[in-house]
Amino acid sequence: MTNNNDMSEMISLLQKLVRADSENPPGDTGKCAQVIVEALTREGIPYKIEEPKPGIRSVIAVLEGTKPGPTLLFNGHIDTVPAGTGWSLDPFGAEIRNGYLYGRGSTDMKAGIAAGLAALIHLKREGAAFAGTVILTAVGDEENHSQYGTKYLLSQGLKADFAVNCEPTNLDICLGNRGLLMIDVFVKGRSSHAGRPGLGKNAVILANRIIEGLNALDFSYSRDDRFKDPLGSVSVVGIHGGGRINVIPDSCVFYLDRRMMPGETGDLAVKQIEEVITQVTGRLPGRKGGALIDETSSDPGEPEALINPEIWHEPFWMGEDNPYVQRCVETYRELFGKPPVFEGKSAGTDASHLVSIGKIPTIIFGPGDYRVSHTIDEGVEISQLDGALRYYISLVKKLLN
Numbered sequence: 432m433t434n435n436n437d438m439s440e441m442i443s444l445l446q447k448l449v450r451a452d453s454e455n456p457p458g459d460t461g462k463c464a465q466v467i468v469e470a471l472t473r474e475g476i477p478y479k480i481e482e483p484k485p486g487i488r489s490v491i492a493v494l495e496g497t498k499p500g501p502t503l504l505f506n507g508h509i510d511t512v513p514a515g516t517g518w519s520l521d522p523f524g525a526e527i528r529n530g531y532l533y534g535r536g537s538t539d540m541k542a543g544i545a546a547g548l549a550a551l552i553h554l555k556r557e558g559a560a561f562a563g564t565v566i567l568t569a570v571g572d573e574e575n576h577s578q579y580g581t582k583y584l585l586s587q588g589l590k591a592d593f594a595v596n597c598e599p600t601n602l603d604i605c606l607g608n609r610g611l612l613m614i615d616v617f618v619k620g621r622s623s624h625a626g627r628p629g630l631g632k633n634a635v636i637l638a639n640r641i642i643e644g645l646n647a648l649d650f651s652y653s654r655d656d657r658f659k660d661p662l663g664s665v666s667v668v669g670i671h672g673g674g675r676i677n678v679i680p681d682s683c684v685f686y687l688d689r690r691m692m693p694g695e696t697g698d699l700a701v702k703q704i705e706e707v708i709t710q711v712t713g714r715l716p717g718r719k720g721g722a723l724i725d726e727t728s729s730d731p732g733e734p735e736a737l738i739n740p741e742i743w744h745e746p747f748w749m750g751e752d753n754p755y756v757q758r759c760v761e762t763y764r765e766l767f768g769k770p771p772v773f774e775g776k777s778a779g780t781d782a783s784h785l786v787s788i789g790k791i792p793t794i795i796f797g798p799g800d801y802r803v804s805h806t807i808d809e810g811v812e813i814s815q816l817d818g819a820l821r822y823y824i825s826l827v828k829k830l831l832n
């Protein structure tokens with residue numbers, strides 16, 4: 432089905448993508464989008480560009496089959512986290528060593544993009560002999576909030592009957608991912624001379640009591656063993672308060688990372704945190720629009736805590752009984768000669784936006800070991816690229832026949 436030519440073209444595409452630095456921040460995906468556009472233009476595959484914010488560019492390629500039918504979407508991001516320091520090789524060199532291709536974004540997830548693009552090219556050269564439409568969206572902004580990437584495309588009417596998110600899964604089928612709620616908690620106190628603490632109200636101590644309450648939350652109800660990390664969690668990922676000598680701190684802010692399992696929702700997780708705060712302060716926290724608390728205010732009517740929640744990803748799990756999922760499984764068995772392991776991904780992906788906002792049934796399947804995502808010396812096993820390419824091509828043939 433695929434041949435050496437497909438492979439060498441795909442590897443060279445991946446090298447160009449890795450060399451086209453797209454660190455986020457700042458999130459400029461222009462160079463990377465250009466690599467994709469050049470390949471599409473050369474092959475005569477129609478595409479559109481969306482750039483809702485300068486520099487954050489997404490490419491939407493559309494390949495129509497020779498007969499009408501459903502739409503299959505391949506989705507992936509072309510922005511990466513910053514390379515950082517400490518690499519033993521050039522993070523933008525795309526060097527090949529011992530069967531791996533190295534560089535920032537090689538695994539997360541330019542390999543998935545290269546495989547999706549190579550599949551599109553392969554299908555086009557074969558004469559697009561399928562019934563339906565294949566769309567490839569190579570988006571920006573995923574390593575931030577997806578607001579100008581996948582979420583934007585969905586707001587502009589991106590639709591499909593079924594989607595494959597090409598994030599690295601080690602060539603396993605992931606049927607879901609955990610959700611993520613980021614929440615800032617601002618705690619107000621009252622300052623006084625530190626030698627007379629009873630006259631003030633120590634915001635750091637109040638924050639500490641809230642954190643203890645959060646740490647005592649029992650997430651065993653959320654257990655889902657289909658996930659490698661099978662429980663919901665809440666973690667304090669930063670804290671800032673006080674610092675002046677002699678003064679009882681009147682404000683403290685801390686930041687929470689709340690992971691959610693399928694069955695939990697962002698709204699429920701926010702309520703749970705509000706309850707803990709209410710137990711400690713005796714008052715429901717207010718909502719804050721992102722700005723730091725006004726430290727000069729001593730209005731006794733104001734709540735003692737304010738929260739600023741932002742739901743990054745809703746958790747999801749695709750039912751195994753979805754007819755498209757069943758055909759994905761069939762394709763997997765035929766191609767790899769074994770049943771897939773239905774794993775749930777620990778981290779959030781754009782798949783959750785496709786499912787929760789776009790109502791598009793979605794699986795996650797892509798080349799690369801997700802454990803090296805965001806690490807130094809990130810590299811992708813080249814043999815996995817071949818597996819991904821063959822799976823994507825087979826899926827189109829199976830789902831759009």
Ligand SMILES: [Zn+2]
Pocket residue numbers: 508539540573598
């Ligand atoms: Zn990713």
